[in-house]
Amino acid sequence: MITIPEDVLASMKLPEKDRERILKVELAIALYQRGVLSIGKARKLAEMSKWEFIEELGRRKIERHYTEKELEEDIAFAKGSK
Numbered sequence: 736m737i738t739i740p741e742d743v744l745a746s747m748k749l750p751e752k753d754r755e756r757i758l759k760v761e762l763a764i765a766l767y768q769r770g771v772l773s774i775g776k777a778r779k780l781a782e783m784s785k786w787e788f789i790e791e792l793g794r795r796k797i798e799r800h801y802t803e804k805e806l807e808e809d810i811a812f813a814k815g816s817k
Contacts, residue, residue, distance in 0.1 A: 760791070
């Protein structure tokens with residue numbers, strides 16, 4: 736669990752009701768971009784579907800770490816074998 740000092744929370748220009756969700760997304764994106772988390776774990780942290788997370792990466796112009804295995808899975812899916 737991460738503890739954020741109250742004065743830091745109070746200074747955030749984020750709606751209190753959305754704060755936790757926004758912080759999770761920001762952390763997930765940052766950790767994914769640095770290669771600390773896989774896309775699966777990062778999207779889980781962000782509480783987003785795989786496609787929502789990929790769209791968010793696109794909006795931020797962050798390259799996907801696309802592996803050969805993921806390419807094979809996508810090709811198989813496109814061919815209808817999954």
